[in-house]
Amino acid sequence: MSIKQFTKILIANRGEIACRVIRSARKMGVRTVAVYSDADRDALHVAMADEAIHIGSAPSRESYLVFERVIEAAKKTGAQAIHPGYGFLSENADFCRACEQNDIVFIGPPVGAIEAMGSKSAAKQIMEKAQVPLVPGYHGEDQSRDLLKQASDDMGYPVLLKAAAGGGGKGMRQVWSPEEFDEALDAAKREAMNGFGDDTMLVEKYLTQPRHVEIQVFCDQQGNGVYLFERDCSVQRRHQKVIEEAPAPGMTEELRAAMGDAALRAAQAIDYVGAGTVEFLLDEDGSFYFMEMNTRLQVEHPVTEMISGQDLVEWQLRVAAGEPLPLRQDQLQINGHAFEARIYAEDPENDFLPVTGTLSFLQPPESSDNVRVDTGVRQGDEVSVYYDPMIAKLIVWDENRDKALQRLTKALSEYRISGMTTNIDFLYNLASCAPFRDAQLDTGFIEKHHSVIFHDSQQEVEKDLPLAALYLVLKQAQQADDNAARSSDASSPWHATSAWRLNEPHVHRFGLQFHEQEYPVAVTQHNVANATRYSITLDGKTITAQGSMDGNVLHADLDGYQLKASVAEHDGSYSLYTQDSALSFSLVQPDLGDADTDGSAGGLTAPMNGTMVTLLVDKGAAVTKDDALLVMEAMKMEHTIRAPADGVVKEFYFAPGDLVDGGAELLDFEPA
Incomplete structure (x- = not known):
């Protein structure tokens, strides 16, 4: 055709x-x-x-x-x-x-190719015959619990349980010790059955510091095949990719050719046609192992398009219509470097749980030859419980990795979303942290560098919160000036923001909420020779500060350290983007005594809208802290609710299959 x-x-x-x-x-x-x-x-x-x-x-x-x-x-x-x-x-x-x-x-590919790669265990056997390197593991048909456990014991922990029919991190669990095996196997099988209708599992040795590097292959109906280089997808959470880049940092031409040739052998072994991705684990010593082949276009395909200059969807349509591949291998070349960051409706501070809501305000960065936004939503759209919580993919390109990374952080700082919690600030902190800039990549990157990415050390409090306090004081003064300019009496004392008190220092007092903690702040204002300076006292330390606002850009001087930050306000909270980090905070609202004080200390609430999957203990059961009590599913992911302390489960309020609203009481729990 x-x-x-x-x-x-x-x-x-x-x-x-x-x-x-x-x-x-x-x-x-x-x-x-x-x-x-x-x-x-x-x-x-x-x-x-x-x-x-x-x-x-x-x-x-x-x-x-x-x-x-x-x-x-x-x-x-x-x-x-x-x-x-x-x-x-x-x-x-x-x-x-x-x-x-x-x-x-x-x-897409023919039926035979999909079936060949549809089972991870069968795929391993095909790859072994095609001499594609494999991770040690068990890929057999016997699925008895004892045999899977014995295979894990023989390999040595940690091991990785994977759904044979799975993908996207679903039906997958790391097991670090024999004691964790049974619960992990049950969870993986349950998630696999819900996601794929098949709970067949395979077990692999878990490499502790691998990189996830995948090769984009393309084959036509005439038997031709090429690879369009590699993507590094090592930075993941919940076994799902967060930031991808192409080409992979540190990749040599020899290793690229070896991985590309292995990927083409994998594709040719199943008579592949169309776009496909062969995923490898790349170990520290340069050895690589086949992980799986995705017989479709990948989410992260745009980074390959940016460095190759090719439209992979156009290639798909042409190959499906019977045309030969547009280019030969020797006609393909890498130009520059690209990143893709996945913008999700999720709460990184709460174990990346997905969230729902309405996109009340949505303003992506301006598109150009260097910045691309792939999205399926508009302002006013709802992110619902029914589908994946991805809002958009932010893709950037420049002539080398350093410049492309600068493009990425700038574009993230310009992304404005209100109406729900997103991972934008998390992505900014990740992309701007030193280990990522230095390409110290592996699949455990987020866990390994958690304190750096989330800025949860005392040093971050001392460094970042004074900047937040200065911004709020300057913003208040700017608003007062704007109000005065619009007023019929610009000199009215009601427009003043100097915190003037008779015979007392001019002090602004308020509270900042940062990482779910409240910090009292005192800002003393000093007006000296037509200049305004501030003494900011926070967490027992005082610094001298001054600054100004230029639109949404804050120019600050903190004890002689001058810096700039761009500012975004959304739903009553703020994000300050500096060169090194994104600081998210809010102003603590005064307690007017009308809060609900009867509480529900004896209960546990649903972290998101979802469906009850299973109850793991009986009503009246005595449990210990961290015991798994029930499992919810939302937005394609399972979430296990655990006991907050030793105690007794007195009552469950939902049965398996019930729809549950976020925040709803799930059970009555009586602490010991």
């Missing part, structure tokens, strides 16, 4: 990837059809497409995962091909087969 015969395609997905595919199709003159659930009736991808078909209610299992409805929508609209995006049906062999049976082109 020639590309000219693709006049219309259907995108069997939602959100940013659906919008991404629509942009490339539009550029090629191909019309697009969107599908949508009840929750997505007014979504951006629906508005962007030429046509849209409703396929079911909000839960994905009743809409986006029902491939019969997707096929029906394609036939109804006359779409000749279906692009599955990533997730949902993108690696579903039955869906691919149904497309073929209905004479619809599946923009």
